[in-house]
Amino acid sequence: MNLIDGDDWLPVLDAGRFRRIGLQELLCTDGDFRLALPRDDMELSGLALAIALTQTLFLPADVTQWRQRLKVPLTAAEYAADIEPYRDWFDLDHAKRPFMQTRGVKAAETTPIQKLFIGLPDGVSHTFFNPEGEIGAVCGGCAAIALFHQASVCPSFGGGFKGSLRGAAPVTTFVDVPDSGPGSLRRRLWRNVLPAPEIARLLPGAPTGRDDLPVWMLPVVAGSTVHAGSIGLRRGLFWQPAHVELRPAAAGDCEHCGASGVARHGGFLKEKFVYTLAGLWPHPHSPRQWTVKKGEREERFLSFTTTAPAWTQLSQYVFRQEATREGHAPASVVAAWTAALPGAQPLNLLVGGYRNNQANVIERRHELFSFAPGWEDAQAQIEACVGDALAVRSALRGSLYWAAKGQKDHFKGLGVAVHEPADGRFLARSGALLLAELREIDWAHEDWSIRLDAYRAALVTLAEAIFAEAVAPYRHDPELIHAIAAARGKLARDLKPLRPPKEEEAVQA
Structure with missing residues (x-):
């Protein structure tokens, strides 16, 4: 052969x-x-x-x-x-x-x-x-x-x-062709x-x-x-x-x-x-990360190390960023294609890799991310979309964890780790919202701030719905009502900074 x-x-x-x-x-x-x-x-x-x-x-x-x-x-x-x-x-x-x-x-x-x-x-x-x-x-x-x-x-x-x-298990990224047919x-x-x-x-x-x-x-x-x-x-x-x-x-x-x-x-x-x-051979098919310690730069290839889905690292697939102590860069094939773009065009990105425990594979992830035209000049907005989803996730998980554990001398907790399955559901559903946003909004021409407000509102609504699903089996237990009410109040407080202004006014009214 x-x-x-x-x-x-x-x-x-x-x-x-x-x-x-x-x-x-x-x-x-x-x-x-x-x-x-x-x-x-x-x-x-x-x-x-x-x-x-x-x-x-x-x-x-x-x-x-x-x-x-x-x-x-x-x-x-x-x-x-x-x-x-x-x-x-x-x-x-x-x-x-x-x-x-x-x-x-x-x-x-x-x-x-x-x-x-x-x-x-x-x-x-x-x-x-x-x-x-x-x-x-x-x-x-x-x-x-x-x-x-x-x-x-x-x-x-x-x-x-x-x-x-x-x-052991690097992330691979390739630029994809959105169409099929002859020559694709x-x-x-x-x-x-x-x-x-x-x-x-x-x-x-x-x-x-x-x-x-x-x-x-x-x-x-x-x-x-x-x-x-x-x-x-x-x-x-x-x-x-x-x-x-x-x-x-x-x-x-x-x-x-x-x-x-x-x-x-x-x-x-x-x-x-x-x-x-x-040393590190600069493989052209993988994003890289680095940290600076005692004046020495330590580089490594991006990998999936947690249960968080691939979209949580989205910025590292397509943008270069350097700070004093750390930074990241996309795969060379992605960076070169970006530089060669003849005007505003969409980007379709193949992302694949494993999460491993030494020689064993725990999970495999292979996904397609699509970015609407103008994405290359919208790093701050795209990172804001990811950041907002993670912030809402944190608020949801934190409130449900509080409900599960309770507060000593104040109220009894649910006694069940409801935050874990709720977190997984939020990551899956919010990822779908994020990817739809990246695919549909025209960053080059559309007023993205209006879309971003609607996107944040959708994330907040999703978190509230998943919170309600998580505590529903315990709502009729008198001993647990306090825990649910306290957790719901914490969720509302933590979500307040993330609500679009008009929605927050409606909530207060």
């Missing part, structure tokens, strides 16, 4: 019909293709793999050429010329240097292929919706996507194994490719061209120290932190994408090997 030279490996719907296509067909035609993988996280990594191949093999010389690539497919001659030096670099079954693998891995046993599909149960995990052995063998395309996915955005295999360049998937790739001058700014002094060797071509020396500044674009995008070797299985149907009658892989060998990474 060669990812760049003739083989079909990427599962798509072609005008509604399932099939697999190769990179050449994707980049050299305007077919009506849509990714067709059964999980949103694997679909995002299939997209990321295709973007990484396009970025490293067909690097646009400048913004002009990049714009041309967006408009017009590559010719077959252009494609062949650009891949010629690298034809055997991306072969999943190469005898000596297989894609993202190491030949001769020493392992006591073969690990089931399902272990590559993060979040599914393996031999030591409890089953939930997915049983052990659900995925027993997969086609070469799904195996390549899973290898890339595990190495790029997942926690490590466990103790003694190294994780990705971006940490091709344009989605190119929207997330950086031209050469951007790469030079991102990776000054890093190896380029045929000097930029991926780790399966030039292995990392065990026990060595790898400096982030020495990692080139190709080596970084296809970084493989573990020693892994796929094992073949009998031909048949792929148990991931459903392709029929294909060569398959049924497991893999894995082997611990260690090295030290010095």
Whole structure:
């Protein structure tokens, strides 16, 4: 299975019909293709793999050429010329240097292929919706996507194994194409490719061209120290932190994408090997955060570390902000697209990632955020929308917590943690309100202050409704009336600063 030279490996719907296509067909035609993988996280990594191949093999010389690539497919001659030096670099079954693998891995046993599909149960995990052995063998395309996915955005295999360049579970963000139809998937790739001058700014002094060797071509020396500044674009995008070797299985149907009658892989060998990474490689697909301590700047990639939904970190996906002690910046592909916008245009943003506990995935999140025209000049307003939702959330949670716990020597509490489920309901429903606001308001032309007042009023109404739902089962207990009344009064006081002026006057009247 060669990812760049003739083989079909990427599962798509072609005008509604399932099939697999190769990179050449994707980049050299305007077919009506849509990714067709059964999980949103694997679909995002299939997209990321295709973007990484396009970025490293067909690097646009400048913004002009990049714009041309967006408009017009590559010719077959252009494609062949650009891949010629690298034809055997991306072969999943190469005898000596297989894609993202190491030949001769020493392992006591073969690990089931399902272990590559993060979040599914393996031999030591409890089953939930997915049983052990659900995925027993997969086609070469799904195996390549899973290898890339595990190495790029997942926690490590466990103790003694190294994780990705971006940490255990980084957030990935891509600019999406809002339409479907001929060429939409091709344009989605190119929207997330950086031209050469951007790469030079991102990776000054890093190896380029045929000097930029991926780790399966030039292995990392065990026990060595790898400096982030020495990692080139190709080596970084296809970084493989573990020693892994796929094992073949009998031909048949792929148990991931459903392709029929294909060569398959049924497991893999894995082997611990260690090295030290010095510095942070500035991966172009993830937002970054930093803090300044004792004059030293410490950078890290954004990740989901709490139960709060993805929209609570919205500003960090699209805006750069620097303060004295901290700051954040969007992924380079998002920042570059923003800078290239020809006038006010909407932005559609794909966001994906996991919340993890060491090597285990607790939760996966993959969402689409849409920003109406004028968003790039509305940072303060967008941050206000997020901030207002979080402030109302805090008021609701605080009042219900007070009701649940009571106040010593004053009133008895409900004795039930009603604030927890109410908090989850508010986050889900307020997120829908926020995303609708971002999608519909024209920041460039509309009087956003009027819309913002209506949005705040909707948040307040939602909080009051959820409060009523939470305390409803306890309203008829005389011993608990005091707790409910006190909590309702606290909610009203805490919401007062967030009510639009006219609504507050109506409440007082």
